[in-house]
Amino acid sequence: MLLKNKSGVGVLISLFLVLVFSGCQSNHQKSEVYTEVNQSADRWNGTIKAKSVPQWEEMLFQKSGWIGADGVYVVPLNGVERHGEADQTQTMFWFSDSIIGNIEGDSLQTDWEMVHNSVGYMEGAVPDPSKITFSWRTGNNGEALSMFEPNTPGTTEDEYYWLGDGFFNHAMDSTIYIFAYKIKNVPGGVYPFDDVGVSLISLPKGSKPPFENQKQMDTPFFKKDSKGKGKVVFGISVMANTSGAGAPDPDGYIYIYGVRGPMKELIVARVQDREFESFDKWRFWDGATWSDDMDDASALTNRVSNEMSVSFMEDGRVMAVYQLDTNSPNVAIQVGRTPTGPFQPHKIIYETPEIYEDIDFYTYNAKAHPHLSKPGELLISYNVNSFDFLTDIHKHPHHLRPRFVSFKYQ
Numbered sequence: 001m002l003l004k005n006k007s008g009v010g011v012l013i014s015l016f017l018v019l020v021f022s023g024c025q026s027n028h029q030k031s032e033v034y035t036e037v038n039q040s041a042d043r044w045n046g047t048i049k050a051k052s053v054p055q056w057e058e059m060l061f062q063k064s065g066w067i068g069a070d071g072v073y074v075v076p077l078n079g080v081e082r083h084g085e086a087d088q089t090q091t092m093f094w095f096s097d098s099i100i101g102n103i104e105g106d107s108l109q110t111d112w113e114m115v116h117n118s119v120g121y122m123e124g125a126v127p128d129p130s131k132i133t134f135s136w137r138t139g140n141n142g143e144a145l146s147m148f149e150p151n152t153p154g155t156t157e158d159e160y161y162w163l164g165d166g167f168f169n170h171a172m173d174s175t176i177y178i179f180a181y182k183i184k185n186v187p188g189g190v191y192p193f194d195d196v197g198v199s200l201i202s203l204p205k206g207s208k209p210p211f212e213n214q215k216q217m218d219t220p221f222f223k224k225d226s227k228g229k230g231k232v233v234f235g236i237s238v239m240a241n242t243s244g245a246g247a248p249d250p251d252g253y254i255y256i257y258g259v260r261g262p263m264k265e266l267i268v269a270r271v272q273d274r275e276f277e278s279f280d281k282w283r284f285w286d287g288a289t290w291s292d293d294m295d296d297a298s299a300l301t302n303r304v305s306n307e308m309s310v311s312f313m314e315d316g317r318v319m320a321v322y323q324l325d326t327n328s329p330n331v332a333i334q335v336g337r338t339p340t341g342p343f344q345p346h347k348i349i350y351e352t353p354e355i356y357e358d359i360d361f362y363t364y365n366a367k368a369h370p371h372l373s374k375p376g377e378l379l380i381s382y383n384v385n386s387f388d389f390l391t392d393i394h395k396h397p398h399h400l401r402p403r404f405v406s407f408k409y410q
Helices: 009-020 027-038 041-045 054-059 389-395
Strands: 064-069 073-076 090-095 098-104 113-115 118-123 132-135 159-169 175-185 193-203 215-218 232-241 253-260 265-272 283-285 309-312 318-323 330-336 347-351 361-368 377-386 403-408
Touching: 054 403, 064 118, 073 159, 090 159, 159 193, 175 232, 193 232, 232 265, 232 309, 309 361, 318 377, 347 403, 377 389
Parallel strands: 159 232
Antiparallel strands: 064 098, 073 090, 090 118, 098 113, 118 132, 159 175, 175 193, 193 215, 232 253, 253 265, 265 283, 309 318, 318 330, 318 361, 330 347, 361 377, 377 403
């Protein structure tokens, strides 16, 4: 399904996913968040703070073709996730809602379109606009189309994909796996969309756009309600604890993180890398051991975002990076001893300034990108959008693109 510029559907999808994907916050919850921020201003004076890295933002400052998107995830095409390894490989980016068009001067031209997802490829480790290329599919009349569209059994014409995290699986012949959330139009509701399932896209070794040899499969890792705790969606973050990925102490497992319920609890499953497609082999951390029942999953922490990251630090611990309460201005971290925690209390390391550039701007879905990071640091992206999208995309045609900060933890 093609999203046209005048409909505003793309921003509604983004806003819907931000607010509803795992349940809306109550006004009481929101007031607690703002009180915490107001009472904690002194934390910005400490050394545990991220800084903007405009070179990465400028790399995505494009004026023709691909000119903006949200939902950014990346994977190194050699599968090595260690810090400082990007100069050894090419990096694949994938984005969700993406704008295709032209900007002349500071004016968005009227023929722009929005698609549900797109991809990019970056050469090396240095952010440079000349080192990244973008791709989407095109229709018979040259119109822009989403790179990935659902084709699993039972898919209906009004379903489309919002993309989650993914990884490079060395044990499965270098296949790249990407989680994809099925979204469906629901006319007449408070929100005109709903997520209806979690699919998995597999890209065989060496695949390139338009990925004609891709495979798609539905997964059982989605529930409308889990024992009264709310909706469960897996695939918001994936961490490969394997020797091929360069993990500090590999155990051969892939750790897949999910979000549950209105409190946005973080939960985790794991499976051996060679058994990734055997969904009956997945096990879920229940707080003490690994259960075969997804409903047994225990919360590792809460107040996370619908897109986030859990990745290894160089000393073997893990760091969760997310936007506190999904769409607050606060980028938060939590450090854990293992992929299942326990996690220290969260620390706010950055307040996104873009929310003060326009009364309607909001920021969301922070996450880290380890292999693009320097040793002892984490490169973190977050997204910028507007509640008045159709007005602001013309006033600020470059606002819908990822921003980046770097966080030094050593």
